[in-house]
Amino acid sequence: ETGVTQTPRHLVMGMTNKKSLKCEQHLGHNAMYWYKQSAKKPLELMFVYSLEERVENNSVPSRFSPECPNSSHLFLHLHTLQPEDSALYLCASSQGTGGNQPQHFGDGTRLSIL
Amino acid sequence: GENVEQHPSTLSVQEGDSAVIKCTYSDSASNYFPWYKQELGKRPQLIIDIRSNVGEKKDQRIAVTLNKTAKHFSLHITETQPEDSAVYFCAASIGVGGFKTIFGAGTRLFVKA
Numbered sequence: 001e002t003g004v005t006q007t008p009r010h011l012v013m014g015m016t017n018k019k020s021l022k023c024e025q026h027l028g029h030n031a032m033y034w035y036k037q038s039a040k041k042p043l044e045l046m047f048v049y050s051l052e053e054r055v056e057n058n059s060v061p062s063r064f065s066p067e068c069p070n071s072s073h074l075f076l077h078l079h080t081l082q083p084e085d086s087a088l089y090l091c092a093s094s095q096g097t098g099g100n101q102p103q104h105f106g107d108g109t110r111l112s113i114l
Numbered sequence: 115g116e117n118v119e120q121h122p123s124t125l126s127v128q129e130g131d132s133a134v135i136k137c138t139y140s141d142s143a144s145n146y147f148p149w150y151k152q153e154l155g156k157r158p159q160l161i162i163d164i165r166s167n168v169g170e171k172k173d174q175r176i177a178v179t180l181n182k183t184a185k186h187f188s189l190h191i192t193e194t195q196p197e198d199s200a201v202y203f204c205a206a207s208i209g210v211g212g213f214k215t216i217f218g219a220g221t222r223l224f225v226k227a
Contacts, residue, residue, distance in 0.1 A: 043203065045216070106157060
């Protein structure tokens with residue numbers, strides 16, 4: 001299934017670098033999500049956009065900055081990250097303009113902070 | 115605060131046996147409960163979901179039950195097969211619009227052939 005595509009698949013960056021993660025969905029969905037998945041921890045919701053409007057912002061540090069230019073694309077801009085930010089970052093999308101819908105996930109970006 | 119507790123964290127069963135994973139949630143306003151399966155190195159995929167107006171739902175070997183009064187829901191897999199080995203996550207959607215999804219910590223299921 002290639003409905004939700006994330007790039008890059010792997011990213012290694014230093015703490016002073018700036019990089020961006022990209023997510024694209026081809027499912028005609030209206031809501032998109034960013035999650036952080038760390039070892040031995042539950043999936044942590046970071047941000048949710050519905051029709052390009054942010055509807056959830058889950059107390060995420062400002063070094064993570066989301067952008068949703070249209071309902072098919074979602075970005076996560078990263079700057080001055082910390083070693084504890086190393087994790088798998090998953091993007092997901094769901095249909096409709098309301099929540100309570102199944103989410104379709106991408107393969108994730110494995111991020112390592114040196 | 116809002117949370118979803120999931121048990122057990124690890125479950126090992128013999129092929130053909132049943133597996134049961136249980137979750138409890140804290141927010142009584144939750145009304146959507148999906149279950150996701152994540153195989154090693156792969157993306158989470160929805161396997162079944164249930165809404166708060168339904169007590170039970172079944173799809174072939176997989177079933178989910180919901181007890182709103184007790185605020186818990188369970189996943190039942192019958193006639194387990196080696197390919198069922200994966201991490202299973204329960205979740206509950208809360209908040210205005212239901213966009214906020216809280217996940218359990220996951221259950222690693224091993225099915226021994």
